[in-house]
Amino acid sequence: MIRLIRRLWHWFTRPSVLFGQGVLLLIGGIGGIIFWGGFHTAMEATNTLEFCISYHEMRDTVYQEYKTTVHYKNASGVRAVCSDCHVPHEWGPKVVRKIKASKEIWGKLTGTINTPEKFEAKRAELASHVWEAMEATDSRECRNCHSFEAMDFEKQGRRSRRKMEVVALEGHAPDGSSTCIDCHKGIAHKLPEKNE
Template sequence: MSKHAASSAKRFSLLALGLMFVGGIVFVWAVDFGIKTTNTLEFCTSCHTMQTNFEEYKESLHYKNTSGVQATCADCHVPKELGPKLVTKIVAAKDVYHEVMGTIDTPEKFEARRWYLANLVWKRLEASDSRECRSCHDYADMDLSEQSRSARSRHSAAQDKGQTCIECHKGVAHHEPTEPDDAS
């Protein structure tokens, strides 16, 4: 191979590497932008079928409380770690699909599937030991002496039994759906 051909091949290789590097940066930025955008309260409540959930959420302590700390949709529904977060985002795309396809595009259709949808979330939380809850709440950080006697007793027993948050706290930020007669 001539010097000129070798030099051209080297330049091409460097150019290709440079383009791949820039492409990688753009890809990572795009994924990060997409995740951040879809984690916003505005995005989560942009589908009109989510307005019912949003109104329920606004009645909860996760929305308005004495400390002024607000847990938004992503805090409870999206893991913090990248791997589980990406899996959750991919799985959540089905909600957008069902909204667009008309499966849950009205409050009535959403309510008809609400028990099923809630159970998917509850099962995911149980399987992860309520990972999203525990990003804010942790037995080790609870001052049980500051809780009501009932809460203190229940939290202490739950910790002893190895229970996870969602086992007792279904319907915290949203109304707990009624189990349909044919849900078994």
Template sequence: MTNDTQTSSLKSRLIGLLKKKWTIGLGGLLLAFAGGIIFWGGFNTAMEITNREAFCIGCHEMEENVYREYRNTIHYSNRTGVRATCPDCHVPKEWGHKMIRKIQASNEVLHKILGSIDTPEKFNAKRLQLAQNEWARMKKTDSRECRNCHNYDSMDYAEQNRRGANMHQKGFAEGMTCIDCHKGIAHSLPPVEQAIGVSNHGAAPDVVHPPLPPKPEAEASAPE
């Protein structure tokens, strides 16, 4: 066999080997790409399932306590029919912040297993601590989840009552955020907070005031 023939044969073998490796590499890349899509789709689907209200109230700790309270608030039922569900207020929408919140939720899963708040008595004993933790989180993020719906820049103060418009403008000018005033907007306040009147616009929304007594008959019939 001549040198030219040997060289030609070697080139053919190298080209064939390169084509084979390229095919295998391309196939592996496509397989990895398809696997990544399937994994991401499954992962994202799982995340969306955990972001549904039905998932949030799957534990009786939530269904029997805060969910019952929430159903009696304007966030659940209102004239516009726009409902803010559990994840709308308690789970960030941005992916990075959402993942951090999900990791933090592993501690909540641990306490679910331990039965830390599995009765109304246990839950109410920890209510103040649980509320303070969430208030601190919302304060730290400048009430980020509230502002998904209630954007400061979109507020029309002319459509608000005078007191609300004044308080909003004053609060924003002083660097306050939603949770500074609206602690009792969706859940009952801890007894300590109710006692000191820290709540929505300074009056505990879950405290039911008795009706005023009727006027004395003589006063009611007095001439104008």
């Protein structure tokens, strides 16, 4: 038994085995880096405006609507692109969101949402998913750019100040609205028809 262990130990610490393990580790390491880099590049690429609108149901509908809004063009020249509002920054939620998005894209490619008409028919459902997600995260993506702390209420329109200063101070409006999306639906796209 002792001899067996000794032989095993001897075999295991042979220079050639150590060398082999080193090479394996190295290959594994390089492979890991290449995979990680590629994965990251792919994730970044799918975050661009061009990628989002490479699907024409997006290009002909939500994109046209978004282009007329202040998030596309404004005095300060700061643009919010699709992924700023729709893809979380954190890794966990980001990956989950990507998987959900590919499910939607898959749905389109396989024919469920392959025309603007079908897109319109699905819009209410898609919008409600987005609202739910934003409510669940307390409008996290909006808050990556906006915050009540950074708002100069003096400089805002009267209506804005009246509605938002109380939320900033007390955490919610008299009607219970507390997060951006509660009050700001339809800021980037046409709202779905009510009875669809």
